[in-house]
Amino acid sequence: MPTLQFKGRVFVENHDLAVPFHELRPVRSRGLSEKASLHDNLIIEGDNLAALKALLPTHQGKVKCVYIDPPYNTGNEGWAYNDNVNSPMMQEWLGKVVDREDLTRHDKWCCMMLPRLKLLRELLRDDGAIFVSIDDNEVQHLRCLMDEVFGEGNFVATVIWEKVYSPKSSANYFSENHDFVVIYARDKERFRRRLLPRTEEADARYTNPDDDPRGPWKPGDLSARNPYSRGKYRITCPGGRIIPGPPPGRYWSVSEERLWALDRDKRISWGEDGNQVPAIKRFLSEVKQGLVPETIWTYREVGHTQKARKTLLEIFADDPPDFTTVKPVDLLRRIIQISTDKDSIVLDSFAGSGTTAHAVLAQNQEDGGNRRFVLIECEDYVDSITAERVRRAVRGVPNAKDAALQAGLGGSFSYFQLGASMRQESLLDGSNLPDYETLAGYVFFTATAEEHDPAAIRKEDWFVGRSSRYDVFLLYEPDIRKLKDMALTLDVARSLPKSNAPRLVFAPCKYLDRELLHEYRITFQQLPFQIYQAISRLET
Numbered sequence: 001m002p003t004l005q006f007k008g009r010v011f012v013e014n015h016d017l018a019v020p021f022h023e024l025r026p027v028r029s030r031g032l033s034e035k036a037s038l039h040d041n042l043i044i045e046g047d048n049l050a051a052l053k054a055l056l057p058t059h060q061g062k063v064k065c066v067y068i069d070p071p072y073n074t075g076n077e078g079w080a081y082n083d084n085v086n087s088p089m090m091q092e093w094l095g096k097v098v099d100r101e102d103l104t105r106h107d108k109w110c111c112m113m114l115p116r117l118k119l120l121r122e123l124l125r126d127d128g129a130i131f132v133s134i135d136d137n138e139v140q141h142l143r144c145l146m147d148e149v150f151g152e153g154n155f156v157a158t159v160i161w162e163k164v165y166s167p168k169s170s171a172n173y174f175s176e177n178h179d180f181v182v183i184y185a186r187d188k189e190r191f192r193r194r195l196l197p198r199t200e201e202a203d204a205r206y207t208n209p210d211d212d213p214r215g216p217w218k219p220g221d222l223s224a225r226n227p228y229s230r231g232k233y234r235i236t237c238p239g240g241r242i243i244p245g246p247p248p249g250r251y252w253s254v255s256e257e258r259l260w261a262l263d264r265d266k267r268i269s270w271g272e273d274g275n276q277v278p279a280i281k282r283f284l285s286e287v288k289q290g291l292v293p294e295t296i297w298t299y300r301e302v303g304h305t306q307k308a309r310k311t312l313l314e315i316f317a318d319d320p321p322d323f324t325t326v327k328p329v330d331l332l333r334r335i336i337q338i339s340t341d342k343d344s345i346v347l348d349s350f351a352g353s354g355t356t357a358h359a360v361l362a363q364n365q366e367d368g369g370n371r372r373f374v375l376i377e378c379e380d381y382v383d384s385i386t387a388e389r390v391r392r393a394v395r396g397v398p399n400a401k402d403a404a405l406q407a408g409l410g411g412s413f414s415y416f417q418l419g420a421s422m423r424q425e426s427l428l429d430g431s432n433l434p435d436y437e438t439l440a441g442y443v444f445f446t447a448t449a450e451e452h453d454p455a456a457i458r459k460e461d462w463f464v465g466r467s468s469r470y471d472v473f474l475l476y477e478p479d480i481r482k483l484k485d486m487a488l489t490l491d492v493a494r495s496l497p498k499s500n501a502p503r504l505v506f507a508p509c510k511y512l513d514r515e516l517l518h519e520y521r522i523t524f525q526q527l528p529f530q531i532y533q534a535i536s537r538l539e540t
Contacts, residue, residue: 001152004144007107009114011087016115018086019053022046023419023434023442026451030383030415032394037414038449041357041373043387046418048349048376049083052119054418058449059374063123064344066130067335067356069327070116073109073138075100077325081108083115110141116349117149123347124186129156131335132182133327139180146184156183156191161331162298163305181297181335193338195290202291206284212266214286219269219279222259223250230255239274293338303328312353314400315392321385323353332359342369351375351382354389361393361409373413387415433478440464440474443506447472447525461497462505471499475507476527483508493520 024044026036033040038058044051071079081093090111098105120130130150134142139158147155159181167175185191206216223246224231231251235243246252254262262268262280269279299307308326332355336346342364348356360373377386396408419442420434434442437454444452448467456465464472473496475486488510496503502521510517510524517524 001147002144003148004110004141006110006141007104008085008087008090008093008111011085011090012083012111012114015083015085016049016053016118019049019115020421021057021446022050022054022421023438024051024054024416024445025419025441027415027417030387031413032391033412033414035451036416037451038445039372041360041390041411041413042375042416043351043354043357043382043390043413044374044376044416044418045378045382046376047082047378049116049119050421051376051418052116052123052349055374056119056122057446059123059345059347061123061125062345063347063374064125064128064341065336065339065346066120066124066128067133067332067346067348068116068120068130068350069133069325069348069352070113070350071098071109072135072325073098073105074135075102075105081112083112085111106138106141109138110145113142113145114149117145120347120349121149121186126187127185127190127192129183129185129191129339131339133161133179134182135176135179139182142182146182150184150186154185154188154191156185156188156193157295158182160296161302162296165299165304165306193293194340195288196293196334196337198289198291203284210269212281212283214283216284217281218284220282222253222278222280223247224253225250226253227251228253235259235278237275237278238270241275243277293334297331297334301330302334303330308355311400311402311405312389314405315389315397316385317399321353321381323385326353327355329355329359329362332356333363336360336363336371340369340371342367342371345372345374347374347376349376351377351386354386354393357390357413358393358409361390361411362404364411365404365409383415387413433480435478436474436476439476443474444472447504461495462492463497466499466501469501470504471497471501473503473505475505487511488522488524490516493522496520496522 024038028036031043071077075098078097080095080097082095083090084094093104093108098108102108124130132142132146160178161181162177163179164177167177206218208216228251231253232245233252233256234245237243252259259268259278267281269281270276305326305328308328309323311329312323312326313320336359340346346356346360351357354375357373357375360371363369364371375386390413393405393409394411397405400406420438436459437457440457441452441454444450444464444467448470450467452465457463462473462475464474466472475488475492477483477486486508488505488507490512493512493516496505502523504523504525506525506527508527510526512522512524
């Protein structure tokens, strides 16, 4: 398969592996949950590459739908490449705004996207899919990157979204009326798209001009392009007109015998005078209970950019934010409808104004679902706009035109900040050792996906806290000399508090064999931070 070559590629091909794990620190005052939890809806403040890596221990293989709206790289967005890749060339790029005069802007965009796409793939369920909003500036590079990361055989479709409702007369060449939504599956054989809910407009196409007792129907073409050995015959209409055969280059889609059997069952329409080309009657009562998604989404179906901005202005009527690239809630709801079940996780790592969370809450309210969202945003507006939009959508927006939004969509979320990195060398050389409480909270959260209560810590017996399934212990001191002599020994194992729950023990090393670990019901994990392996073992 061809691969896309770009400046800096050699330095970012495996950068996702080099990104260190970071703490996820709860900020309860900014969320809407009584207890912060990684099982809750999540809003994470911090760099999205590091945040995606931090989510792997708890969310790997669990996300049903990823939606991202990355920079389109138009040269007018003011984004900067900030991934701390260990290369002098890459260091020269750091913090510099990417504009139209930047001759390496496409290279920078590809360098930014490649490691993020790799991590997003790891987070997806086997039956999950990723939806990426993009325009003509980078769609060709995006397709190449996604072919490589997800496999070209897992390409599902490219949707054209009509994002504006009127042409721009000021356009130099063509009025750009659309964006793309590029869709790939984690595993196309397992991905099953869902039917869209039927609309009043779709049902209105069915009428009952002949008072058929089977109800409304609409005519369907009886000819097709596919060759059919019994599809060439002439037809004598009930009104006497003779039709010599199907239209040029086409075939009747049913045999002559089948045609007249359908006619006897009053399933053929000949028009008012009985001389029209026969059409099969497709009854509303017999069609599927949903609509097959198409690859052109009009603004009437899923909204347009101006509607999206108006919704945001309704929510922030007291202090309108300066957002010009907001996506409509209905666009995200369309994506959620065709890609998720009622208990799915939806992840957006370029969260912006929080439209994805708004759409998840709205869809849950409509169909009684229990979907969860995970939003990641690094900009300084993440609390004041991203999270605040979700707070207001949950509680209600008095001046909203949408009745559901006005009353409040309900729900909750936990707010986290990306904390310090957890690097192995920090423990080995003592250069940046976290304090006991910080590390204890990190290992507990990451190993159990439950909120840690700092008050539960008992350093005298290394107890960190009790989850719904495990007692967690951490043998650790922020002192490199003590760490070198610290280990899970038989004496330590015997001194651990007795409990009916199995024990998960983190320590620099151990001096117990497998039989003793089993006897004391201990699952050992060597520091530092092999927590993601712990999860897979504990869940089996």
